[in-house]
Amino acid sequence: MKVIIPVAGAGMRLRPHTHTQPKTLVPIAGKPILAHIIDDLRNYGFEQFVFVLGYLGEKVEEFIRNHYQNQIHAEFVYQEPREGSAHALWIAKHTYEKENEILIVLGDTIATLDYVKLLKHKNSVICVQKVSNPTQFGIAQIGKKGEVINLIEKPKIPKSNWAIVGVYKIKNIPLFLQSIEKLFQKKQKNQNEYYLTDALMNMIESGEIIFSMPVTHWYDCGKRETLLEANAILLNKPEFQNYSLQYPESVIIPPVSIGKNCVIKGSIIGPNVAIGEDSLLENSIIRNSIIGSYSEITNVLLQDSIIGNDSSVKGENHILSIGDDAEINL
Structure with a gap:
């Protein structure tokens, strides 16, 4: 048929x-x-x-x-x-x-x-x-x-x-x-x-x-x-449950799908995250999101997001000294 x-x-x-x-x-x-x-x-x-x-x-x-x-x-x-x-x-x-x-x-x-x-x-x-x-x-x-x-x-x-x-x-x-x-x-x-x-x-x-x-x-x-x-x-399948040993510098919370040749450093990934191949993620927290291939994610917190292929999302590191009764929005 x-x-x-x-x-x-x-x-x-x-x-x-x-x-x-x-x-x-x-x-x-x-x-x-x-x-x-x-x-x-x-x-x-x-x-x-x-x-x-x-x-x-x-x-x-x-x-x-x-x-x-x-x-x-x-x-x-x-x-x-x-x-x-x-x-x-x-x-x-x-x-x-x-x-x-x-x-x-x-x-x-x-x-x-x-x-x-x-x-x-x-x-x-x-x-x-x-x-x-x-x-x-x-x-x-x-x-x-x-x-x-x-x-x-x-x-x-x-x-x-x-x-x-x-x-x-x-x-x-x-x-x-x-x-x-x-x-x-x-x-x-x-x-x-x-x-x-x-x-x-x-x-x-x-x-x-x-x-x-x-x-x-x-x-x-x-x-x-x-x-x-x-x-x-769809990520709730056995093959998406264990990536922790492959990325010892990061915390991987299943279920996640991580493509080939990805570099992940100092990050918390998951749950419910799919990452395309050849992507770089550094010093970031990502949950419930889809990241395309060949993308670079640095110093950001992402949730409920979709990032396309060949994209770059870069945040900033902050060193703060905050006194009492302060309110700062970054």
Whole structure:
């Protein structure tokens, strides 16, 4: 089965980190978002991938060719102009229109689920998870047997709290393409884009039975706060628990991920910190943060922060002699 991964978006909610790199290559728990997606799918035996590229797409293609050569069969389709997720799937139709079924995984979605169970399902499937703020997501209204009754993108008055997480199995390819084409014919845009949610709703209205499937975990990597939260959760694995012996001049509080060739001196690192390769950290305290590769962090206290690649953050050392009843803000 082919996996279609749209990664054309500009990642506006992650500015400034997406000015120079696409959202799907933003690092989290030691590797880019896209690498988490590909590695998880490869563990389940998926080998054929179609990547729909757009904003800074050449960087995504370069990353895949450099890191997954001879490991997956990759096809690349460029989406220009970028007119939404349904349009991205339409642009790539020549890569899958003869397939019996396809898997669609959005390029900013890290989800934990049973792909074996998903593939065994006889119908098309939309993966979902309950959320507390349904107005912020595409929402599925689900029937008693798990069938999807209605889909709506970011409803003002939601009738369900089942969020669409961005993983779909599509069985009826001809109807799927007809449903996307119907959006174009009606010029049915949402926020000036053709949404995959609306195409799937067209399928349901045409009589297609689509079932829902709850996922175990879903990590929304679309904005800074949720990216840091996902980083903390994904770091909670055995391989991120013990770096202390490698950096005797510093205190390492797990879980942390530290890339190759890093130099760490006189610092307190962790918990929930991911550091890219070839970075220098000196006389600093860092917690709950993501530090890019080739960065230099000196004399600072950082928390809940994201520092991009090739960045330098330098503070100052202070020698103070403070008398009674004083207040100093540095």
